[in-house]
Amino acid sequence: MKSCLFLLLLFTQIAVFAQSPLTEQVRKYRQTNEHTFLSEFMGLLSIPNVVYDTVGIQKTAAYIVKMMEARGIKTELLEAKTKGVPPAVHGEVKVPGATRTVIFYAHYDGQPVNPNQWAEGIEPFKSVFLDASLEKGGKIIPVPKATEPINPEWRIYGRSASDDKAGVFAILSAYQVLKKLNIQPSVNIKFFFEGEEEAGSTHLAEILEKHADKLRSDLWIICDGPVHQSGRKQVVFGVRGDVNMEVKVYASKRPLHSGHYGNWAPNPAMMLVKLLASMKNDEGRVLIKGFYDDVVPFTETEKQAIARVPSVDEQMQNELGFARPDGGGKSLVELINLPSLNINGIASANVGKMAANVIPTSATVALDLRLVLGNDVQRQVQKVIDHIKEQGYYVTRNESITDEERMKYPLIARVQVGKGYNAQRTKMDLPIAQDVIKAIQSTVKEEIVLMPSLGGSLPLFLFEKYLKTPTITVPIANHDNNQHAENENIRIQNIWNGIETYVALMKM
Amino acid sequence: MKSCLFLLLLFTQIAVFAQSPLTEQVRKYRQTNEHTFLSEFMGLLSIPNVVYDTVGIQKTAAYIVKMMEARGIKTELLEAKTKGVPPAVHGEVKVPGATRTVIFYAHYDGQPVNPNQWAEGIEPFKSVFLDASLEKGGKIIPVPKATEPINPEWRIYGRSASDDKAGVFAILSAYQVLKKLNIQPSVNIKFFFEGEEEAGSTHLAEILEKHADKLRSDLWIICDGPVHQSGRKQVVFGVRGDVNMEVKVYASKRPLHSGHYGNWAPNPAMMLVKLLASMKNDEGRVLIKGFYDDVVPFTETEKQAIARVPSVDEQMQNELGFARPDGGGKSLVELINLPSLNINGIASANVGKMAANVIPTSATVALDLRLVLGNDVQRQVQKVIDHIKEQGYYVTRNESITDEERMKYPLIARVQVGKGYNAQRTKMDLPIAQDVIKAIQSTVKEEIVLMPSLGGSLPLFLFEKYLKTPTITVPIANHDNNQHAENENIRIQNIWNGIETYVALMKM
Incomplete structure (x- = not known):
């Protein structure tokens, strides 16, 4: 057979x-x-x-x-x-x-x-x-x-x-x-x-x-x-559907001298990298609870079509210049048919010539979520927000954090969500x-x-x-x-x- | 007594x-x-x-x-x-x-x-x-x-x-x-x-x-x-002594559409956050092997002096506006007498209005290490480099990565080290x-x-x-x-x- x-x-x-x-x-x-x-x-x-x-x-x-x-x-x-x-x-x-x-x-x-x-x-x-x-x-x-x-x-x-x-x-x-x-x-x-x-x-x-x-x-x-x-x-x-999220985490109100306060004052960039690192494993699989739920499986026709898509993985890897793709062995075509979470950009204080010996006041990441059939924008975004909360964060939509919030919550994240669509x-x-x-x-x-x-x-x-x-x-x-x-x-x-x-x- | x-x-x-x-x-x-x-x-x-x-x-x-x-x-x-x-x-x-x-x-x-x-x-x-x-x-x-x-x-x-x-x-x-x-x-x-x-x-x-x-x-x-x-x-x-390091990690040669390649093409910002997250625990303690070695202990006179430094921790926490310092309960004065590793800045592509749905080509972090008596600049820097290597990275000092390097090493980090002093x-x-x-x-x-x-x-x-x-x-x-x-x-x-x-x- x-x-x-x-x-x-x-x-x-x-x-x-x-x-x-x-x-x-x-x-x-x-x-x-x-x-x-x-x-x-x-x-x-x-x-x-x-x-x-x-x-x-x-x-x-x-x-x-x-x-x-x-x-x-x-x-x-x-x-x-x-x-x-x-x-x-x-x-x-x-x-x-x-x-x-x-x-x-x-x-x-x-x-x-x-x-x-x-x-x-x-x-x-x-x-x-x-x-x-x-x-x-x-x-x-x-x-x-x-x-x-x-x-x-x-x-x-x-x-x-x-x-x-x-x-x-x-x-x-x-x-x-x-x-x-x-x-x-x-x-x-x-x-x-x-x-x-x-x-x-x-x-x-x-x-x-x-x-x-x-x-x-x-x-x-x-x-x-x-x-x-x-x-x-x-x-x-x-x-795929798409929605953008921006997450900003906060620490001290003013930039601090990294010598006088380093080791003691919390570093928002370190907070953010830990938060982001918790979202994916080393193979790029999203670890957020339920992230791959809701997905409408492909029909038999669709599965057959996918099986017949010529593989371009090796060609693209050579063209783009990297040794190991994410996905733990799954092919490009399989992977782009799953929901995704990507860091589009990340920023905190400065690097290069403008870098200074400071502990920054905040750190920001731009994320985009791609959605497949069955995912709902609001539901998918909520999974990410829930994950941030599970990491111990207080989540707010406000740009300015009050003194009360600062003194009450060790971890504060401002989450902004774009319009997005399914x-x-x-x-x-x-x-x-x-x-x-x-x-x-x-x-x-x-x-x-x-x-x-x-x-x-x-x-x-x-x-x-x-x-x-x-x-x-x-x-x-x-x-x-x-x-x-x-x-x-x-x-x-x-x-x-x-x-x-x-x-x-x-x-x- | x-x-x-x-x-x-x-x-x-x-x-x-x-x-x-x-x-x-x-x-x-x-x-x-x-x-x-x-x-x-x-x-x-x-x-x-x-x-x-x-x-x-x-x-x-x-x-x-x-x-x-x-x-x-x-x-x-x-x-x-x-x-x-x-x-x-x-x-x-x-x-x-x-x-x-x-x-x-x-x-x-x-x-x-x-x-x-x-x-x-x-x-x-x-x-x-x-x-x-x-x-x-x-x-x-x-x-x-x-x-x-x-x-x-x-x-x-x-x-x-x-x-x-x-x-x-x-x-x-x-x-x-x-x-x-x-x-x-x-x-x-x-x-x-x-x-x-x-x-x-x-x-x-x-x-x-x-x-x-x-x-x-x-x-x-x-x-x-x-x-x-x-x-x-x-x-x-x-x-304390001080030395700056800049670490840049690389992925695709050109920025990629996060829809067409997201989930498959490696994301350098995600690589970098995982690398950085591996360097500290949630209390801010550095996890790099031997990081706290070499430290010359305080003399009795110095210990007594430190014990008499009035605590400003609560005052500074209120002034700076954060709920929980790093250090797992240690005081500011104790902590600034330990070697430190701080993120001064981090950058990959853009956030805010300039953010785009891309997978960036690289991600960069500016770090500063503070050194205490007994630490040697070269030795302390080497611990960080060894840690990066232990995370699976190929480490180079060159800005331009060759195609051969790209295709050979899944994880590539360029490490630049400032002059620094003890x-x-x-x-x-x-x-x-x-x-x-x-x-x-x-x-x-x-x-x-x-x-x-x-x-x-x-x-x-x-x-x-x-x-x-x-x-x-x-x-x-x-x-x-x-x-x-x-x-x-x-x-x-x-x-x-x-x-x-x-x-x-x-x-x-």
Whole structure:
């Protein structure tokens, strides 16, 4: 039995899938029009889109409206109830005879930039071509002339090159190709390009609620994030939830001379390290009572999907440069499907040149908890607070600690909790989910990765909450795209693949 | 036997000492000249003396030279071998018939200032009078006119008001009073005012070595630091040694998305908190192997002295605002006579508004070790390094970790060690030490505090090393003087007491 299973797995590991004629057709069209495609994309990348730059955001939205109108798409800006909020760009294509509607989501705003941190010659909004990634020694090359072939391993560097103007561009290019090839989509298509994702989608709920009628559909396709680190296309059915906590512990009211009072005056940094050390064992397992409770187990389909995700653990370990991962032998994909607790940052007084021989007055840690299906934000946070109390702490929400509190409680922790949200997971065996899988698999010969949940978080619960519609995430960017950081980039082949992916979904 | 001892202690606790006629004389002279004294002090305080301000330092030294010459003291500047270093101001008074020489040490440079951090109306170098300490609701009052009485509880605020221009001023004022009263000192007097103490006395060794001949004496009296927190005068016979260490632990080469990699990628902040938590128990006792070894036990005289130090534990706990000190019940004075390990600061990525959902690349802690007599800097540091290794760490001194190191060692710590120095302690039963004690006790009715060692550190070993001369520290500032911080101040009564103290030493 065991060896049969092994043979079966061996067989399926080397499965080669058939590429659809549609994909061939799209590829040929693209191959003869690559310069035109990229020239439009470079135009989009040249507009500053940092979320707080109101003018840049408006210009970006206007450029996208122009792109859509050029494709004959009926387009409008969806405003939030709150004034002055970046609008969502919305468009709709009705297809005669189509019974289903799919909305394609991407966002056109980008993370803030500090141009000084970018590599020499690379500016956030003057996108340039490199002949490889910077990490692999890539050099800046001239924009290819119309007669020059474009190497798909080249990269384009610029803010939002991958996150997420690549999404906007690949979706609109997919529609463009269908139009040019005179192929009618099989579903009604809606477009929804958010302008505030990098600011936490603060007004997304308002927009979804206010324009719910216009946004009805059978499925949201979320185009954001990277493909699998193995380089394979991936379809993601859920996200982890997320909530931030900040814990600050207190000692003396004023900084003390570490000589005159060291050994006697309590040290808040030592208190905090002991508190934090009590939260995890040496393998990174969270020791907080009940932390792994509530978790909804994966369905059989999900388990099978996870078993088929190619392992990238060794590759990533080499790329990131560490000898031993957390998790006591569990794989990356298993571990990102568990609730997590991470130190995002820690601070008390100073280190380096500013360090002084003091006993600090307080010490602070920023934590983030990732949640999986079944976890509830409030409940998960409460487990952490209970743990802090069990370590002997008096817990308060107030920044200023009274003298009475100071004299009464040896251990005082101020705990602040962010808004946070729960995980979301769409069932992989929904008929429409199966259609998505089939469509994307039809574009490549190698097996695509089906991921029940991303390790990261997106507020996808909003689409369920306000529109009662499932979401499936279909990312296209290379995993080493430096998303959110300096030197963001996209590998050109990933754009081409993305166009093929979205065409398949419009024709599924 | 037990009850006899108790009675004896009870008796000695209420001992009242006789004040010497000399002290009475000095006090009377001072009382009729308070405005003149303070006017000269305010002049000294008005000159910026931040150690890196070359011009201010020169002006301060020149002002002191002028003060000394006005008193008829033969004065010169002692330069270091290294050029451009703040000179020491040196002076000498030969006394006919005197067989012993005492050098009075203070320093005229001050800690850096950030004027924005000082309270409104209080500027570092425009010293002002307050009618009480800021913490007790003190308000700025006008400089008292010549006809107005001066309340000794008033305070003067300004950089170096206590640390350590008060020292320079009280020493020179003591000499001034003797001169005015036509009283001949009983010892040859030398003056040594350092200009680089707050920068770590980097060139003190050079100055002592180069000018050893001029600096010969039987005793150095170090005027720096505060009197005992009980308000009593104290004589301090030693200091703890000190050495700084910085430990940096490493994980991934680039910051990681805590969602995509959280639970799997090792978190350096979590590593560091576990490492630090292993160094101390919940009572603050250091768990590093052999940490309390090597300690030279106190002599009987020292033990008796410590037993007689008035307890300020409860008072300080109330003042500083914490419910439970470290040390498992040991007193402050016992604890500052043990080796210590303190976290001065800790940092990894960001907290507060700058916090992001990342797994940081590294985490850093600044530690300081205080050493007592018997500890050796190198040996004490090695214990900490050995402990880090025992926790499974590969320890390196290099900032940049190679890929090979990253892939070979799961736990990597970079350890940097400061210069540091050993503790120093002068025997309390030396005849000259006994004379110092008697002299200072003769100035007050209440029992003075004899402290075998200060919790803090000064490089007093240098005087032993280069000049083979014992040191005794005789501080005068109030303990709540905000030394090294904003709003530094001195209580006026402490200046008056200081003058009486130094007169007694010049006439011991």
